[in-house]
Each structure stands twice: as structure tokens, then as C-alpha cells.
Amino acid sequence: MSSATPPANSSPHGVTEHAPRASRWRKWLPSVSVALSVVALLLGGQLWQKLSSMQELLARQSADAGQLSMQANSLAKNAQDLTQETAAKVALLDARLSEVALQRTQLEDLMQSLSRSRDENLVVDIESALGLAQQQADLTGSVQPMLAALQSAQKRLSKMPQPRLAPVLRAIQHDIDRLQSASLTDVPGVLIRLDELVVLVETLPAVNAVGPNSRAAHAPDKPPVRTWSQIWADKDWAAVGQRMWAEMTGLVRVSRIEQPESVLLSPEQSYFARENLKLRLLNARLGLLARQTITARNDLALAERDMGQFFDLSNRQGQTAKALLKQVQGQIRLAELPRLDGTMAALATASAGR
Numbered sequence: 001m002s003s004a005t006p007p008a009n010s011s012p013h014g015v016t017e018h019a020p021r022a023s024r025w026r027k028w029l030p031s032v033s034v035a036l037s038v039v040a041l042l043l044g045g046q047l048w049q050k051l052s053s054m055q056e057l058l059a060r061q062s063a064d065a066g067q068l069s070m071q072a073n074s075l076a077k078n079a080q081d082l083t084q085e086t087a088a089k090v091a092l093l094d095a096r097l098s099e100v101a102l103q104r105t106q107l108e109d110l111m112q113s114l115s116r117s118r119d120e121n122l123v124v125d126i127e128s129a130l131g132l133a134q135q136q137a138d139l140t141g142s143v144q145p146m147l148a149a150l151q152s153a154q155k156r157l158s159k160m161p162q163p164r165l166a167p168v169l170r171a172i173q174h175d176i177d178r179l180q181s182a183s184l185t186d187v188p189g190v191l192i193r194l195d196e197l198v199v200l201v202e203t204l205p206a207v208n209a210v211g212p213n214s215r216a217a218h219a220p221d222k223p224p225v226r227t228w229s230q231i232w233a234d235k236d237w238a239a240v241g242q243r244m245w246a247e248m249t250g251l252v253r254v255s256r257i258e259q260p261e262s263v264l265l266s267p268e269q270s271y272f273a274r275e276n277l278k279l280r281l282l283n284a285r286l287g288l289l290a291r292q293t294i295t296a297r298n299d300l301a302l303a304e305r306d307m308g309q310f311f312d313l314s315n316r317q318g319q320t321a322k323a324l325l326k327q328v329q330g331q332i333r334l335a336e337l338p339r340l341d342g343t344m345a346a347l348a349t350a351s352a353g354r
Contacts, residue, residue, distance in 0.1 A: 126153040127347045130340055143179045150176050171346035193328050194285045198278055200321045205312045206270045273310040300329050
């Protein structure tokens with residue numbers, strides 16, 4: 001029982017088991033070597049083929065680059081030739097332009113020698129400009145066109161110190177002083193104010209119009225009034241009484257009647273009174289445009305009478321309309337538009353004494 005069993009791998013047949021395996025590996029080793037050689041040859045062939053294709057591609061690209069370089073050289077040469085040709089044409093055009101400019105200068109000198117003298121032309125131009133300015137002043141009712149024409153003529157004559165034009169300069173200065181000191185009606189400004197007054201008359205309250213409650217107008221700011229449903233829901237009987245009293249007192253209004261005949265106007269008559277006032281203002285506007293100052297002043301006086309008789313002028317809007325009407329009446333003057341007779345006579349004398 002003390003003797004042990006020997007291990008399995010210690011049998012004498014262990015060495016003989018590995019021998020067939022080694023012999024099998026030696027048998028397959030030449031085949032494996034041949035296969036690896038074939039694979040290596042295939043890989044080398046593919047690499048050589050790729051290198052050959054790359055060389056062909058590089059050769060093709062080099063040939064294309066050389067061809068492009070030749071084309072670029074050809075284009076550069078063509079551009080240089082074109083630049084030289086263009087420079088020659090520009091030089092030729094410059095020469096022709098110089099010839100044309102010289103011919104034009106000679107033609108202008110010839111025309112100036114054949115035309116009237118410079119002084120005579122200046123006198124004729126100033127005379128025509130002043131005549132046109134006089135017509136514009138007659139149309140607009142303003143002296144600004146004549147002032148502008150006289151100042152322009154004064155500047156032009158001051159650049160030409162001619163003895164025979166000195167009386168013209170003195171006459172121009174005299175007319176400028178006379179126009180600047182003239183008191184005339186500013187027609188555009190008066191027309192603008194009349195238009196504003198016509199617009200203001202549209203909303204001017206009539207004398208018999210029911211105005212707002214004076215107490216409500218002068219009352220201080222109060223919290224918003226509650227509705228009847230809120231008052232009944234709160235059962236605030238004091239608020240109910242105050243609300244009923246406020247509505248009852250709003251039914252009766254007391255006002256002072258200055259003109260009973262104006263208060264008794266019907267709505268249709270109030271409408272026609274307003275339209276009649278607007279027509280009087282528009283008639284005054286047409287009178288100003290027609291240079292009929294007396295007619296315009298009469299229409300404005302009638303408009304002032306109608307405004308004070310049929311419309312309420314106690315509020316701010318009425319005071320504004322009244323002040324605007326007074327301003328328009330104060331700006332309308334009965335002065336006549338001055339004329340440029342002195343300057344025109346001096347120009348005629350200078351033109352005749354050539």
C-alpha cells in the first residue's frame with residue numbers, strides 16, 4: 001500500500017508522441033515558404049506597377065506644365081503688343097484733342113470779336129434780369145425777387161470798374177435801400193395764418209352749444225366712479241343717494257346770456273353761420289392774392305364781427321382764434337409795391353451812351 005502509481009507523462013511512450021507532429025511540420029515547411037515567396041512577388045509586382053503609373057502621371061503633368069508655360073508666354077507677348085498699340089492710339093487721340101481744343105479756342109475768340117462788347121452784354125443781361133424780377137414781385141407781392149436781382153447786379157458791376165457804369169451802381173444802391181426800408185404785407189405769412197384760422201373755425205364752439213359742466217371741469221381728480229351694480233352689491237345706501245343727487249344736478253345748468261338772438265339759433269343756422277365765417281376768411285385770402293387789400297380788410301372786419309356774435313370766444317380755443325385774427329389784420333398794410341424805375345433809367349442811359 002505504500003507504493004505510489006507512476007505519472008502518466010512519465011511513461012516511456014511520451015517521447016514517441018511528439019515525433020509525428022514534428023515530422024508533419026517539416027513536411028509542410030517548403031510549401032509555406034513557396035507560398036510566402038509568391039505573395040512577396042505579387043506585392044512587389046503591384047508596387048512596381050504603382051510606381052510606373054506614378055512616373056507616367058508625373059511625366060504627363062510635366063508636359064502639361066510646359067505647354068501651359070508656353071501659352072502664358074504667348075499671352076504675355078500678345079498683351080505687351082496690345083499695350084504698345086493702345087499707347088500709340090492714346091497718343092494720337094491726345095494730339096487730335098489738342099488740335100480740337102486749339103480750334104475751339106480760336107472759334108471762341110472769333111465769336112467774341114464779332115459779338116458786342118462785354119459791357120454792353122452785361123447791361124442787357126442786368127436789364128432783362130431786373131425786368132423779370134419786377135414781374136415776379138408783382139405776382140408774389142414780395143420785394144425779395146427784386147432785392148436778389150439788384151444785389152446780383154451790384155456784385156457783377158463791382159467786378160468791372162467802368163466809369164460809365166458808376167451811375168448804374170448808385171441807382172442800384174438807392175433802390176436796394178428803398179426796398180429794404182419799404183413796409184409791405186407779408187403775403188405768404190398772412191395766407192398761412194388765414195389757413196390756420198379756417199381750420200380753427202371748424203372746431204370753434206357756437207354760443208348756443210351746450211358746454212361741459214363747470215363743476216365737473218373744475219373738480220379735483222377723484223377715484224373712478226363705481227357702477228350701479230357694484231353699489232347695489234355693496235349695499236352702500238349713502239353712495240346710492242350721492243349718485244342720484246349728482247345725476248339730478250347734472251340735468252340743470254345755469255349760464256349767462258349776452259346775446260339772446262345768437263342763443264336762439266337752430267342747428268342749421270349755426271352750421272350756416274360757421275360756413276359763412278369760413279367764406280369770409282377765404283374771400284379775404286382771395287383778396288390778398290388779387291392785391292385787393294381794402295377788400296381783404298373789409299372781409300376780415302366782417303369775419304371778426306361774426307366770430308364775436310355767433311361763437312364762444314371765452315375758452316382757450318376762442319382766444320387763440322381771436323388773437324390770430326387780430327394778428328392777420330395787423331399784418332395787412334395798404335402800401336404799394338415799389339418799382340425799379342431809377343435803376344432801369346440808369347441802365348437805359350448807360351446802354352444809349354456806348
